[in-house]
Amino acid sequence: LALAAGLAAPEIPGATGGADTDLAAKAAAALALLANHAVVFIHVEGPDMCAHARDARAKSALLARIDAELIAPLRTARPDALLCVTCDHVTHCGDGRHHPHAVPFLLHGPTALTHPAARFDEAACAPTGLRIPSGPALLELILRGTANPPDGGADLTARQG
Helix, strand or coil, X not given: XXXXXXXXXXXXXXXXXXXXXXXXXXXXXXXXXXXXXXXXXXXXXXXXXXXXXCCHHHHHHHHHHHHHHHHHHHHHHCCCCCEEEECCCEECCCCCCEECCCCCEEEECCCCCCCCCCCCCHHHHHHHCCXXXXXXXXXXXXXXXXXXXXHHCCECHHHHC
C-alpha cells in the first residue's frame, strides 16, 4: 500500500506480520526514516491476527511487547515527536470478527491533548466523549502538528460534517 501511494517502504528483516514480528527492527527502521521524513507510519498486524485466532492472551502479550519494544524506544529517541498509536478496526477475540465500533487512539508528545481515559482500550475510551470521526480527520490533526482539535473542542464531527 505504501509503495502504491509513492511512499518509502523499507524491507525490515524479521517483520513477519504475525505475533513474532521483530518490533525492535520496526522501531529502528522508523527512526532511520525519520532522519529524512516528517511522518512515518508503522503497521503492526499481529494484534489483529491474534484476535482473529481468538487468542486474547497472545494479543495481550503482543500489546505489552509493542509498548516495550516499539513505543518506548520511539518515545525515548524522539521525545519532541507527536506519536499516534491506533488501529484500523476493532477485532474481538471472543468471536474473531471485525466490529464497527470506534477505535481508541493515543497521542503522545509535547502538543498532545490530555486524554481523560484511565486506560487505553475500547471500554475505557468510549465514555470520554473524545471522538475523531475518521482516519483522514485524525491524520489532518496530526499533520497540522498539534493534537488539539480545532476551536478547542474535543470533537471534530461538526467541523467535518
